[in-house]
Amino acid sequence: MKAIGTIALGATVLLSATAAQAGFGDTLKTVKERGALSCSGHNGTYLGMAEVDDKGNWKGFDIDMCRAVASAIFGTPEGHLKIQSTSWEQRWPSLQSGELDLVIKSSGWTMSRDTDTALQFSRPYIMAAISYATHAENNAQSIKDIDGGTLCVQSGTTLERYATDHAASNGYELEVVPFDSTEAAKAAFLSGRCDAYVEWDLQIAVMRATEVENPESIAILPDVLSAEPVAIVMRQGDDQWIDVANWVGSILIQADEAGVTSANVDEMKANPPTPAIATMLGVTPGVGKRLDLSDDWAYNVIKNVGNYNEIWERNLGEGSAYKLARGVNGLIRNGGIMYSLTMD
Amino acid sequence: MSVDTLSPLPGRKQSLLSRLFSRPLDVVISVTVLLFAASVLWQLSKWAIIDAVWTSPDATSEVCRGVSGACWAVIDVRWRLIVFGLFPYEEQWRSSLACIVMVIVAILSCVPMFWTAIRLSALWIVGFSIFYALMAGGVLGLTPIAPDKWGGLTLTVFIYAAGMLIGMPMAIALALMRRATLPVIARTTGIIIDSVRSLPLITILFTAALVLPFVLPEWLLGDKIWRVILGFALFFAAYEAENIRSGIQALPSGQEEAARALGLTYWQRTSRIILPQALRNALPPTINQFVISFKETSLIVIIGFFDVMASGKAAYGSGEWSFAWVEVYVFVALIYFIFVFSLSRYGAYLERRLRVGQH
Numbered sequence: 008m009k010a011i012g013t014i015a016l017g018a019t020v021l022l023s024a025t026a027a028q029a030g031f032g033d034t035l036k037t038v039k040e041r042g043a044l045s046c047s048g049h050n051g052t053y054l055g056m057a058e059v060d061d062k063g064n065w066k067g068f069d070i071d072m073c074r075a076v077a078s079a080i081f082g083t084p085e086g087h088l089k090i091q092s093t094s095w096e097q098r099w100p101s102l103q104s105g106e107l108d109l110v111i112k113s114s115g116w117t118m119s120r121d122t123d124t125a126l127q128f129s130r131p132y133i134m135a136a137i138s139y140a141t142h143a144e145n146n147a148q149s150i151k152d153i154d155g156g157t158l159c160v161q162s163g164t165t166l167e168r169y170a171t172d173h174a175a176s177n178g179y180e181l182e183v184v185p186f187d188s189t190e191a192a193k194a195a196f197l198s199g200r201c202d203a204y205v206e207w208d209l210q211i212a213v214m215r216a217t218e219v220e221n222p223e224s225i226a227i228l229p230d231v232l233s234a235e236p237v238a239i240v241m242r243q244g245d246d247q248w249i250d251v252a253n254w255v256g257s258i259l260i261q262a263d264e265a266g267v268t269s270a271n272v273d274e275m276k277a278n279p280p281t282p283a284i285a286t287m288l289g290v291t292p293g294v295g296k297r298l299d300l301s302d303d304w305a306y307n308v309i310k311n312v313g314n315y316n317e318i319w320e321r322n323l324g325e326g327s328a329y330k331l332a333r334g335v336n337g338l339i340r341n342g343g344i345m346y347s348l349t350m351d
Numbered sequence: 352m353s354v355d356t357l358s359p360l361p362g363r364k365q366s367l368l369s370r371l372f373s374r375p376l377d378v379v380i381s382v383t384v385l386l387f388a389a390s391v392l393w394q395l396s397k398w399a400i401i402d403a404v405w406t407s408p409d410a411t412s413e414v415c416r417g418v419s420g421a422c423w424a425v426i427d428v429r430w431r432l433i434v435f436g437l438f439p440y441e442e443q444w445r446s447s448l449a450c451i452v453m454v455i456v457a458i459l460s461c462v463p464m465f466w467t468a469i470r471l472s473a474l475w476i477v478g479f480s481i482f483y484a485l486m487a488g489g490v491l492g493l494t495p496i497a498p499d500k501w502g503g504l505t506l507t508v509f510i511y512a513a514g515m516l517i518g519m520p521m522a523i524a525l526a527l528m529r530r531a532t533l534p535v536i537a538r539t540t541g542i543i544i545d546s547v548r549s550l551p552l553i554t555i556l557f558t559a560a561l562v563l564p565f566v567l568p569e570w571l572l573g574d575k576i577w578r579v580i581l582g583f584a585l586f587f588a589a590y591e592a593e594n595i596r597s598g599i600q601a602l603p604s605g606q607e608e609a610a611r612a613l614g615l616t617y618w619q620r621t622s623r624i625i626l627p628q629a630l631r632n633a634l635p636p637t638i639n640q641f642v643i644s645f646k647e648t649s650l651i652v653i654i655g656f657f658d659v660m661a662s663g664k665a666a667y668g669s670g671e672w673s674f675a676w677v678e679v680y681v682f683v684a685l686i687y688f689i690f691v692f693s694l695s696r697y698g699a700y701l702e703r704r705l706r707v708g709q710h
Contacts (some may be wrong), residue, residue: 050652050661054666059408059665062440063502091499092437093655096560101655104564106575200678217673328670 012147029245046073048090048114054213056113065090066324072111078311079255094099108175110240125243129252132237136335138208139228150230154179156202159192169232212331258305261347262314269313410534412671425675429666436502436657446505449485498576502657507648518584522591547589555582562652598633
């Protein structure tokens with residue numbers, strides 16, 4: 008698998024150097040001409056982010072982001088969204104070759120991708136918060152409550168470094184029990200060998216929901232050791248396309264802040280309570296033209312997909328099997344880091 | 352007690368008993384092994400059958416909570432996903448019909464009545480066209496469904512059947528060209544075959560699916576699925592061509608010389624004398640190649656196709672069912688087994704029928 012990844016990366020770097028860069032506005036034009044947005048799915052499943060339901064329909068957080076962009080462009084994702092099943096290895100070549108318009112596949116914003124691979128990123132739509140899991144019987148409110156306890160971790164990973172750095176700067180100690188693979192570290196933690204385990208909080212939530220007899224026996228602690236930005240990935244060069252991706256992402260959070268949901272958006276559009284909401288939903292014209300979209304693009308996004316909180320709760324939160332709290336992905340006013348851009 | 356020597360059954364029983372229980376040590380070993388086998392079988396059937404949960408009335412995994420046996424309910428709820436992949440739910444009858452058509456074609460090609468080159472190719476081309484029309488739609492009022500929606504077992508069968516259908520004639524052509532009298536053709540073909548064989552299938556598929564779009568003009572590209580099928584067929588053909596060549600070279604040279612002396616043209620010699628015998632000689636390795644190729648279709652998952660392995664992963668890949676991966680993999684393995692085992696048995700039948708190895 009690693010060899011394939013290397014081949015894929017080699018091909019991408021090689022080809023991205025020669026491939027013509029996307030020009031300003033090209034991608035949106037191509038998408039409109041095709042009549043459908045081509046977005047990344049999965050070749051199998053990535054729990055919470057891309058899954059397939061009993062009837063063979065895609066669902067998940069990444070998929071909802073694809074649906075949001077398709078709604079903004081076409082008014083509805085129905086018939087205008089092609090979810091291409093995509094493997095991890097193939098996502099950059101498929102994006103560079105134009106098979107995909109967007110990669111929304113839990114992909115982190117890294118320097119090599121941004122520069123060498125000639126990709127560009129939207130603002131992060133999720134921060135992958137690195138957190139501690141512990142056994143609920145420890146009754147810990149924060150990691151300091153298990154000061155001096157043991158931590159199961161794969162040795163030599165960034166996760167281990169995050170944990171030791173966090174411990175050093177916050178004045179607590181953990182005895183690191185090193186393992187040579189994530190699976191071994193996880194199994195040891197679940198068997199009770201360690202008091203704590205460190206991972207992306209979504210992965211902990213998935214583990215809790217799928218590998219533990221009683222999900223309530225595992226708690227995710229609120230301490231955030233670090234967070235890796237997960238963003239929408241595009242071909243380098245089309246600044247207009249970044250604008251579309253950024254503003255679709257922003258509108259989901261803005262609607263969350265303003266309390267606009269898929270349930271009340273019609274009412275809000277008919278009688279906008281504030282001028283800001285009137286602008287946002289396209290009651291006051293002009294907001295669409297700047298992005299080369301229709302004036303009601305934001306209305307269509309909220310109507311079809313819902314706001315950020317609805318997407319979260321449906322796929323990762325209380326409405327899902329994973330029961331993951333928003334934590335660092337909460338709105339700024341709730342102690343998170345999610346904020347919308349200013350729509351004027 | 353007299354033993355009826357005419358009926359083979361008691362004799363076999365007798366010899367089995369004398370082999371397994373003649374000396375005390377034999378008795379100990381036999382009993383231990385039998386007990387071990389029985390306990391494995393018992394554990395397995397306890398897991399797979401006795402303690403298993405078969406259905407889920409409310410389509411959730413609640414029924415499997417605290418059950419020690421297999422949770423076959425996951426297959427009950429998610430089998431459509433495994434078999435049809437992402438094919439639209441309302442249209443899945445088309446996908447199953449298409450699969451049935453393919454199976455019927457495969458069964459019909461076992462009937463000796465169809466065993467002429469023309470009938471056999473006609474059967475496969477007609478069967479394949481029906482399959483394609485059902486899947487793709489756009490004719491007879493069927494809604495068009497793009498290949499990126501195809502998936503599951505049907506996609507595996509499609510890629511395999513198409514790959515073999517294109518690969519087999521390609522293999523024959525390559526084998527003949529490698530034996531051509533013109534050195535240019537023979538050497539070039541040799542280089543092509545050896546280059547393709549020296550590359551891993553995965554790189555060929557990766558190149559066909561993802562690299563070609565960078566180098567070929569758009570009008571030459573076609574759909575991704577066809578590029579992959581062509582890559583798959585080429586890989587199969589390179590190996591199969593060598594099988595066929597071995598079949599040709601096993602023929603006594605007098606065969607071709609006699610045909611030439613009778614004044615037969617190249618095509619008459621090839622199609623009536625050489626190939627029928629060569630293909631018969633090459634039957635065992637050919638069946639081998641067909642079996643390997645069926646299993647190799649699972650590689651397309653790397654380039655983003657939703658084949659039966661990927662749809663299996665998706666079937667257990669939900670918060671609801673992720674504990675039931677063993678059951679799903681057993682089910683997928685069973686599907687592979689049924690296909691590959693029937694293929695092998697069909698090969699064995701052909702060998703008996705054509706008396707391969709008996710001159």
